[in-house]
Amino acid sequence: MRERFAIGLGSTALVVAWCAAPASAANGSGYVDAVALDSFHVISSESGSVNYYHLVGGDDAHWHAAYEPPWDTAVLGYQLPDGEKRSVAKIRWKWRAVTLPKGGDECVSAKADSAAVVYVTWRRGLRWYSLKYVWSSVGHKGITCDKKRNPFRAQDTIIVDSGPPLGQWRTVEVDPDAEFRNHFEGGDAHADVPDLLGLGVMSDGDQTSSPSSADYAGFAFVLK
Secondary structure, eight states: OOOOSOOOOOGGGEEEEEOSSOOOOOSSSSOEEEOOGGGOEEOGGGOOSOOOEEEEOSTTOEEEEEEOTTOOOOOEEEEOOGGGTTOEEEEEEEEEEEEOOTTOOTTSGGGOOOSEEEEEEEEETTEEEEEEEEEESSSOTTOEEEEEEETTEEEEEEEEEESOOOSOOEEEEEOHHHHHHHHHSTTOTTOOOOEEEEEEEEOOOTTTTOOEEEEEEEEEEEEO
16 A cells, blocks of 8 residues: 555554454453444545445445545545544454455555454654554564654554465454553553543555455454
8 A cells, every 4th residue: 555654543562363264252351342344434634435345234244445546545444433443452353364465465555455454553742643453464473664754753563474375364462551562652551541532443455556355344343
């Protein structure tokens, strides 16, 4: 994706696991607020004219993203209710890559396409902060790259999954406070964390001019 760097919305902070079923509820650690899939909407300021996301119903309800070149990239977004912006202990979702963009590598600017992306976004004053969690084609799993900083924006890309197997659900859980401090406050465990604003979802292949597709489901917030 040719990012305009304006999506407006440590090891113990990120947990991933293969799964064959939806993520379970929290084990007594807090109320789990499941996000309705139809509460995600296209962010028009970040999207082209083609909406290539389709909401699939039924027992396996999910968003299916199917990018085809030469379309412009489109992004789905979800905004947290005001009462939850400082009350989230964990964020969960599940995703499965279906088609990997050819040679997509988020650490190489000319190949920065992803089968699946979930953005987590905060805001403090006039500055926006985003963590971009990706399912890469060939990038090295577990690394952070493409760090962007300016007076109004800060963003890091984290490769959570990479390559096959395709078509299998993968569950991801992050501690947003810990992740923010690790990436934007030098790991200071006592640093203040600004309001958590929302989530973004994206699959793209515009840099590599190749198809890219994935499924997304199971979004939930475990409240403090």
